[in-house]
Amino acid sequence: MSDINESFGLAVRRRRVDLGLSQEELADEAGLHRTYISLIERGLRSASIETIIKLAKALRTTGSQLLQNVEGQIDGQ
């Protein structure tokens, strides 16, 4: 199941980079620690629904949109 965490991490990283945010800026906006953002982006932590929604708000998107990206990647596996 780690594919899910990797896909989610990639979706977060892409959106963050698209917005021109550093990991530190995203961490500040989401109220999370920069180290935790780094672990999430590398698929090394499984985000909780609360974390997903905090990240989505800071990334000016929605949790459901982030999950759609993940589901697009894991479909067909």
Next chain:
Amino acid sequence: MSDINESFGLAVRRRRVDLGLSQEELADEAGLHRTYISLIERGLRSASIETIIKLAKALRTTGSQLLQNVEGQIDGQ
């Protein structure tokens, strides 16, 4: 942030009841413990992205659809 867990639990419970599944049947299909399903449905646990996607598959929906229900409920707070 517990509103999020409560909303997610409610979305899971509604979908499960709509499908005519017991908590035990959902647990079996999702590969989770029945007690854990009960805790999730009552908003007493924060589901991880992996759990969200397991539950969504067993509920014949998607994680993004479940999160849309949650976001519909927490919007405006």
